[in-house]
Structure formats: structure tokens, C-alpha cells
Amino acid sequence: MSLEDSAAIVTGASSGIGEATAHELASRGARVALASRSEERLAGIAADLETKYGVETLVVPTDVRDEAAVDDLIETVVDAFGGLDVLVNNAGLGRGDGVADLSTDDYRAMMDTNVDGVFFATRAALPHLRESDGNLVFVGSFAGQYPRPGNPVYAATKWWVRGFAHSVEGRAGPDGVGVTVVNPSEVRTEFGGDDGESFAERFEPGEVSEPEEIADAIGFAAAQDHSTVHEIDVYRRDKFEGW
Numbered sequence: 485m486s487l488e489d490s491a492a493i494v495t496g497a498s499s500g501i502g503e504a505t506a507h508e509l510a511s512r513g514a515r516v517a518l519a520s521r522s523e524e525r526l527a528g529i530a531a532d533l534e535t536k537y538g539v540e541t542l543v544v545p546t547d548v549r550d551e552a553a554v555d556d557l558i559e560t561v562v563d564a565f566g567g568l569d570v571l572v573n574n575a576g577l578g579r580g581d582g583v584a585d586l587s588t589d590d591y592r593a594m595m596d597t598n599v600d601g602v603f604f605a606t607r608a609a610l611p612h613l614r615e616s617d618g619n620l621v622f623v624g625s626f627a628g629q630y631p632r633p634g635n636p637v638y639a640a641t642k643w644w645v646r647g648f649a650h651s652v653e654g655r656a657g658p659d660g661v662g663v664t665v666v667n668p669s670e671v672r673t674e675f676g677g678d679d680g681e682s683f684a685e686r687f688e689p690g691e692v693s694e695p696e697e698i699a700d701a702i703g704f705a706a707a708q709d710h711s712t713v714h715e716i717d718v719y720r721r722d723k724f725e726g727w
């Protein structure tokens with residue numbers, strides 16, 4: 485399915501699943517706005533997209549924890565592209581371990597990014613997605629579907645994302661907006677790198693999912709014309725071994 489000339493925003497587009505998603509959407513013909521805090525990295529990715537797929541891009545340095553910055557992001561993209569067809573709420577992070585030893589800084593980083601950031605972007609984008617009969621895609625997680633004793637706060641942020649997304653779907657659907665949650669399990673990205681070893685370092689190729697596989701699922705959902713792809717789970721094949 486094509487996204488020819490549609491206007492898309494990917495948050496957290498500077499690495500991992502977000503970067504792969506920017507490629508996936510551009511390969512389907514979308515104009516892509518890349519948002520995250522790392523302007524230089526975004527500019528490099530945008531240049532790649534323009535060369536490879538001949539699409540228009542926009543780099544909008546944005547910290548999703550900052551409400552005003554997120555409002556500006558949506559407004560800037562709507563002004564530049566003339567509307568908005570797709571928002572991919574992907575920016576997110578996991579920090580720390582357990583509860584007893586979790587610092588308040590790590591708690592806030594996860595809540596502010598994974599919860600508040602998703603709310604700010606969704607709130608600002610919804611009126612435009614209603615206008616375009618567009619698609620709203622959330623990156624959830626396996627951790628948002630099953631208990632995760634190792635990091636309950638991270639898990640809870642992703643349970644929130646799924647609960648929020650499906651509840652939004654109840655009202656946005658009748659208004660013509662598709663709403664999807666894509667749940668990866670382990671993916672070889674920079675995820676986890678804040679605490680030491682990233683998933684790209686921890687896992688060998690072939691052991692777990694690659695960002696492009698998740699991006700493929702996001703692209704499928706984002707290109708829907710009138711159906712909603714409610715939820716897609718993409719797990720490493722041995723995820724349930726020993727359960």
C-alpha cells in the first residue's frame with residue numbers, strides 16, 4: 485500500500501525503530517518529518533531519505549517531554565506539508581531496574597517521555613488526523629502486555645500506551661482515524677544503552693528482531709485507507725520458551 489505524498493511524523497526518528505520507520509514510510513512515498521533531540525543525526529537521516537527515495541523531509545528537533553515543543557512540532561509540520569496523515573508515537577526509553585532501587589530521575593525520565601510525550605503529540609495531532617482520515621500509530625511493547633518484574637515502571641508506561649491508544653480508538657475511529665499499537669519484544673537498537681549495554685550490543689543478528697521488521701509492521705498500519713489495524717505483536721520466536 486502506498487503512502488504517496490502523505491505527510492508523516494516519526495518521533496524518536498534518530499535511531500533504532502524510529503529511523504527504520506522513517507525509511508519505511510519514505511520508501512512508500514511519504515513526506516517524513518523527523519523529530520527527536522539529536523538534530524545532527526536527524527539531518528543525516530533526512531539527507532539519506534531524500535537521496536534514496538526522492539521524498540521531501542523535515543527535521544524538527546523536539547524534546548517530546550516539552551509540551552510547547554511538541555505543539556510547535558505538529559504546527560510546523562502541518563504548515564510545511566499542508567496537513568498530517570500519519571503520526572508515529574515512537575520516542576521512548578527504559579531506565580533502571582526494579583522499584584526499590586529505581587531513582588526518581590529514572591522514574592521521571594520514563595514517565596515524562598513514554599507517557600507525557602505520547603499524550604502531548606497525540607493531543608496536538610488528532611484534529612489534523614481527523615481532517616485527513618489519517619493513521620495514528622503507537623509503539624507499545626511486549627512489556628505492556630505481560631508483567632515485567634525486572635522493570636515495572638517501564639512496563640507500566642507501555643501498559644499506559646496501550647490503554648490510551650485503544651481508548652482513543654473508541655472516539656477517533658468513528659471520526660475516520662485508524663489507531664494501531666505495534667508491540668515489539670527485544671529489538672536490536674540503542675535501547676538500554678543509557679544503563680550500559682544496548683540491545684544492539686547485547687544480541688547477535690538473528691537472535692531477536694531487527695528495527696526494520698518493526699518498521700515494516702508500522703508501515704503496514706500507517707498505510708491503511710479505511711481499516712484499523714488494532715494491534716500487531718512482533719516477537720523473537722523463542723519469546724515464550726519456558727513459560
Ligand SMILES: NC(=O)c1ccc[n+]([C@@H]2O[C@H](COP(=O)([O-])OP(=O)(O)OC[C@H]3O[C@@H](n4cnc5c(N)ncnc54)[C@H](OP(=O)(O)O)[C@@H]3O)[C@@H](O)[C@H]2O)c1
Pocket residue numbers: 495496497498499500501502519520521522523546547548549574575576577578597623624625626667668669670671672673674675676683
Ligand atoms: N528495542 C526494543 O527492544 C524495544 C522493545 C519494545 C518497545 N520498544 C520501544 O520502541 C521505541 C523506540 O526505541 P528503540 O528501541 O528504537 O530505541 P533507541 O534506538 O534508543 O531509540 C529511541 C529514540 O527515542 C528518542 N527519544 C528519547 N527521548 C526522547 C525525547 N525526550 N524527545 C524526543 N525523542 C526522544 C531518541 O532520540 P534522541 O536521543 O535523539 O532524542 C531515539 O530516536 C521506544 O518507545 C521503546 O520503548 C523498544
